[in-house]
Amino acid sequence: MAIVFYTNPMSRGQIARWALHEVGAKYEQILLDYGTTMKGEDYLQINPMGKVPTIVHNDKVVTEGAAICTYLAENLPEAGLLPTAEERADYYRWMFYAAGPLETAISNKSMGFEITPEAERSAGYGNYDRVIDVLDQKFTSDDYVCGDRFTMADVYVGAQIIWGTQFKTLPERGSFIAYAARLTARAPYLAAKAIDDAMIADTES
Numbered sequence: 001m002a003i004v005f006y007t008n009p010m011s012r013g014q015i016a017r018w019a020l021h022e023v024g025a026k027y028e029q030i031l032l033d034y035g036t037t038m039k040g041e042d043y044l045q046i047n048p049m050g051k052v053p054t055i056v057h058n059d060k061v062v063t064e065g066a067a068i069c070t071y072l073a074e075n076l077p078e079a080g081l082l083p084t085a086e087e088r089a090d091y092y093r094w095m096f097y098a099a100g101p102l103e104t105a106i107s108n109k110s111m112g113f114e115i116t117p118e119a120e121r122s123a124g125y126g127n128y129d130r131v132i133d134v135l136d137q138k139f140t141s142d143d144y145v146c147g148d149r150f151t152m153a154d155v156y157v158g159a160q161i162i163w164g165t166q167f168k169t170l171p172e173r174g175s176f177i178a179y180a181a182r183l184t185a186r187a188p189y190l191a192a193k194a195i196d197d198a199m200i201a202d203t204e205s
Contacts, residue, residue: 003027004056006043008034009196009203015065015159016053017196021188022155023076027055031199066099066156073152083153087146091153094138094145098157101125104134106169107161132171133163139175145183150186158183 007013032038073081082092145153164170
């Protein structure tokens with residue numbers, strides 16, 4: 001059964017589309033706008049958050065970018081994007097580092113929320129600078145999340161770094177720029193990005 005993919009080209013749906021292309025999945029695309037359809041009753045029955053991306057596969061709903069990436073890699077293992085037993089710790093550690101501390105730190109900084117030293121313990125991620133330094137250390141020593149091999153974790157972690165370097169929510173560190181360059185040269189990334197870019201251009205024309 002084909003995967004039903006709910007998205008908007010100007011959203012985190014770009015992450016899910018990239019993941020779909022990496023595993024070679026067949027999918028039916030349903031575009032939603034930020035007004036009526038994304039908050040409409042029909043879609044809220046599928047994803048009560050009224051956000052994208054969402055996929056539906058075998059009558060099961062999967063939301064949240066990291067969960068969608070993980071689900072696709074596990075359900076299409078022939079793509080070879082799952083971690084080996086040795087890689088599993090890094091795979092899950094950094095996938096959820098990006099979904100938790102990294103995205104929270106970037107969002108809070110972008111919206112002007114400053115974490116005081118007294119509040120760092122309660123914030124969960126400490127502070128923005130520490131989150132970035134830890135990520136920088138990772139990609140200074142490793143080409144990919146699991147060392148020298150691309151896995152599905154690189155789609156999710158990589159998307160955060162690609163966007164962060166493009167939109168200046170991350171500092172221009174050499175490790176981030178080099179990592180983003182490796183990922184954006186991949187054929188599945190280019191194919192998925194071309195689809196979303198074309199739809200964005202049509203909207204703006």
